[in-house]
Amino acid sequence: MSTRSNYGWLQGKTVKKGGHSASNSHTRSHTPQIQSTSSTIFGGGIKDPSGRTSEYFSMDDQCPVCKSDRYLNPKLRLLVSSCYHKMCESCIDRLFTLGPAPCPICSKILRKLAFSPQTFEDLGVEKEVAVRRRIAKEFNKRLEDFDDLRSYNDYLEEVEDIAFNLINNIDLPATEARIAAYKAANAALTSLNLQREEAEALALKGQEDSERREREARAAQLAQQEQQEREERQREERELIDKLETSQKDAHKIVAKSRIAAAKRSSARAASASATSGLLGMSFGQDYAKLLKTRTTKVNNVPDEPHVPFQDDWYAYDDLYSIRAEGYDDFISEAVRKDREGIMRAGGYKVEEAWDRALLSAVAGLDVVPLSGLDIPPLRDGDVVMESV
Amino acid sequence: MDAVERENLDRQKHWAKEQKVGEGAYAVVYRGREFTTGRRVAIKKIKVGQFKDGLDMSAIREVKYLRELKHQNVIELLDVFSNKTNLNLVLEFLDSDLEMIIKDRSLVFLPADIKSWMAMTFRGLEFCHRNFILHRDLKPNNLLIASNGQLKIADFGLARDFADPGFKMTCQVITRWYRPPELLFGSRYYGSAVDIWSVGCIFAELMLRTPYLAGETDMDQLKTIFRALGTPTEQEWPGHTKLPDYVPVGQFPKTPLRDLFTAASADTLNLLSKCLLYEPRKRISAREALLHPYFFAIPHPTHPSKLPKCTTQMAPRPLGEVDGNVDMAGSGPGVKAAAPNKGRLKRMMTSPMDDSRTRSIARKLDFTKHVKSP
Numbered sequence: 001m002s003t004r005s006n007y008g009w010l011q012g013k014t015v016k017k018g019g020h021s022a023s024n025s026h027t028r029s030h031t032p033q034i035q036s037t038s039s040t041i042f043g044g045g046i047k048d049p050s051g052r053t054s055e056y057f058s059m060d061d062q063c064p065v066c067k068s069d070r071y072l073n074p075k076l077r078l079l080v081s082s083c084y085h086k087m088c089e090s091c092i093d094r095l096f097t098l099g100p101a102p103c104p105i106c107s108k109i110l111r112k113l114a115f116s117p118q119t120f121e122d123l124g125v126e127k128e129v130a131v132r133r134r135i136a137k138e139f140n141k142r143l144e145d146f147d148d149l150r151s152y153n154d155y156l157e158e159v160e161d162i163a164f165n166l167i168n169n170i171d172l173p174a175t176e177a178r179i180a181a182y183k184a185a186n187a188a189l190t191s192l193n194l195q196r197e198e199a200e201a202l203a204l205k206g207q208e209d210s211e212r213r214e215r216e217a218r219a220a221q222l223a224q225q226e227q228q229e230r231e232e233r234q235r236e237e238r239e240l241i242d243k244l245e246t247s248q249k250d251a252h253k254i255v256a257k258s259r260i261a262a263a264k265r266s267s268a269r270a271a272s273a274s275a276t277s278g279l280l281g282m283s284f285g286q287d288y289a290k291l292l293k294t295r296t297t298k299v300n301n302v303p304d305e306p307h308v309p310f311q312d313d314w315y316a317y318d319d320l321y322s323i324r325a326e327g328y329d330d331f332i333s334e335a336v337r338k339d340r341e342g343i344m345r346a347g348g349y350k351v352e353e354a355w356d357r358a359l360l361s362a363v364a365g366l367d368v369v370p371l372s373g374l375d376i377p378p379l380r381d382g383d384v385v386m387e388s389v
Numbered sequence: 390m391d392a393v394e395r396e397n398l399d400r401q402k403h404w405a406k407e408q409k410v411g412e413g414a415y416a417v418v419y420r421g422r423e424f425t426t427g428r429r430v431a432i433k434k435i436k437v438g439q440f441k442d443g444l445d446m447s448a449i450r451e452v453k454y455l456r457e458l459k460h461q462n463v464i465e466l467l468d469v470f471s472n473k474t475n476l477n478l479v480l481e482f483l484d485s486d487l488e489m490i491i492k493d494r495s496l497v498f499l500p501a502d503i504k505s506w507m508a509m510t511f512r513g514l515e516f517c518h519r520n521f522i523l524h525r526d527l528k529p530n531n532l533l534i535a536s537n538g539q540l541k542i543a544d545f546g547l548a549r550d551f552a553d554p555g556f557k558m559t560c561q562v563i564t565r566w567y568r569p570p571e572l573l574f575g576s577r578y579y580g581s582a583v584d585i586w587s588v589g590c591i592f593a594e595l596m597l598r599t600p601y602l603a604g605e606t607d608m609d610q611l612k613t614i615f616r617a618l619g620t621p622t623e624q625e626w627p628g629h630t631k632l633p634d635y636v637p638v639g640q641f642p643k644t645p646l647r648d649l650f651t652a653a654s655a656d657t658l659n660l661l662s663k664c665l666l667y668e669p670r671k672r673i674s675a676r677e678a679l680l681h682p683y684f685f686a687i688p689h690p691t692h693p694s695k696l697p698k699c700t701t702q703m704a705p706r707p708l709g710e711v712d713g714n715v716d717m718a719g720s721g722p723g724v725k726a727a728a729p730n731k732g733r734l735k736r737m738m739t740s741p742m743d744d745s746r747t748r749s750i751a752r753k754l755d756f757t758k759h760v761k762s763p
Contacts, residue, residue, distance in 0.1 A: 216495055304501060304689040307508060309679035310515070312460065333554035336578070344555075346628030347576030348583070348669020354554050357521045 042079055042115050056118045063088035065095075065104050079115040083108045084123045124167075131166045135159060138183055140193040229269070236262055320363040323355055400470040404479055406432055415445045420482065423467075429482040430467060437474050447546030448476060454522050454545045455480075462513030464533060464543040483533035483541060485699045487591070491529055491598055496697040500654070503595045505690035506532075508679070509540035510588055515675035517542070518581045521551040525562040527587035529594060538693030551580065560634075563587060565610050566600050570621070571669050573611050575634030582669035585678070589664025596650055596657075611638045619643030621667040629667070656683035 061078055062069040065087045070076045078086045085105045087095075095101050096112035103110050120126045139159045146152040165175040183190070240258045244251055327337065336344050336351045404421050410431070411418045421432040435448045455466035455478075468479040487506065490496060510532060517524055526547040533543045547562050557577040563569070569586030571579055593601035602617060604610025615621075620641045621629060629635065646658045653661070660683040663673040673681070684690065 212497070216497075219495065302692040302694055304692050304695075306689050307504075307684040309512075309684070311512060312516070335555045343576065343628065343631050343633065344578040345670070346626065346632055347571045347579040348672070349552070349554075349578035350580045350670060351554050353521070353551055353580055357551060 056121055065091040080118045081110050082114045084127050128167050135163050321359045397470050400468055431480045431482045433478040435476040450548050451545045454548045460516040462509045462541055464541045483535050485534045487529035487532040489699050493699050501688040501691040502696055506540055507592055508684055508690050511675050511678045513542040518675050522548055524548050524584050527584055528564045528567045529591055538696045566603050574632035576632050582672040585664050585672050592661055615641045626667040656686050
């Protein structure tokens, strides 16, 4: 009881309950979106390690408020209020859309957004998980934070006491006061432990990542080895056949000789393979992160540079022309311009692009230095010379 | 021998043809080498004989546009020469494409990797659009990856230059899964926005590792799009009901992209949603996209040389599919004839442990949960 590992499930890391196989038919996964008749998205609920909520779901569901059941309304979705009473989405919409209102069962004032999906069949469990999750967030001291095991156990006892009171509605005001007092006294330590947990989760993730990379590297190596072996074997066969064809010696002798050579080679290969795998295994034990950045260290260490939008020099033309904002009144594009709402517009044809192209074609050559060494006939009267822009 | 023939022979002498690496509908692709430098190239031999009306349209388009374009993110056409009755295009040799990388389940993509690929795609596309050329067949399979990691847009078999005002274009372009709604509605007047939609689909595919909008027929494609992004209203996309092939497909509610792309940052989703806007005139342009905050945010885009690569050398088929012929009647536009062979090869090379990972490739997205029945 005094080990930390027992508390993982409280932080929403793993939620398992007994008889999992039996309960599977009663839950449905909450991804990507549940069939919902309400326009409100109800958050909350118990999340599993991948961040999904699974929702409890049974054929005998009935809304205690309006008495509609799953037989009549297959889309019935029951949600749980903060006072742990179930009701269906349409009842919630009906009762709470206009603001906070009393619960039809216990008259506690409820809000629409405080309803959450149901995960467990037993609402007592639902409540206990919620309470324990809340408690675990505040009371996250560790064994290292205490002088001896005794005081740690006392602390755990106290936490359990508070949780029990909250679950069973005993001395609620006094218990809340206790929590508040603890919170005030231990704020710094709590946030420190929170940070520690985050760091641990991160480290774990990094380790998993590197292990996965290691596996990939191994698979690749294995495949390569196999390929090599196969190639070698084929080559040997070819050589043997060639030899048998051309050589004058006794066929048996040649075959025996090549067999010996092959055995020698394969044993050498096995030795080298075991050496490399031993190397891999050793490093696996010591420091995976270093060796296993398969793609970064193996390939190179070029740093990732910030994004450069355009990696060539084109925009030299931008200062030579600009498109008139109000467009141009040319007869070619008249049909397109008249068709403001119609098919050309809906298809995404942009007459601006055509103008851009025409203008660009007109100015693109202006900067180019004329070829020298050509005989250009002198201008005569009446030749049109383009004015410089 | 006249001057043209002599010139042609001169060019031909530069290139050595080696083994055959792939065959498309109208071309055979060979691996080759430049004699003087030893540089690896791909030589695409276009079958001329079987076409009664002369050269195939896509060959003409490919030569016409690739001759004009030179950019680090567009495949380079090095030379063209003829041999007997065949036309040969000498192209850069690129050993893999983005589709192979997406499908290789042993690779893990970081957000920075996706950012890097997207930046290179947009750069190449921006260059095409800047030169007033529509690509009209963007898909992962046509984004080739060079050995240094640079992404290059290839297959200009369906490309054309921007239409003059009032000129009709065909709407039967772009592989179905990447085809924008205005083309599915049969618009004959469109612009650069069609390519942006395709890039948006590729962007989503990079994150999902499975095609985002995979419709089985053209009708189903529209339905799939609307299921994923909601049915457009007249306000969102003015005039779309007047498009030639407009048919009401049904009403689907909008669902936030966040529901499907749970791990994406806000910038990412913003850019994605701007690429997948219904109103083509409002869709982001390639130039604007390159200036989008997504690209400037941390993490910086991965340096191309560090991007994930296919580790296992699969059946070599560089440019094998660069034939540009979209199979309009085929069952699945993304499914290649070479696919089963590739799968078998991969299974042989990997350990049984990996087998389960390869099998999940063909997962299809299911938007049915978003449907609100009346």
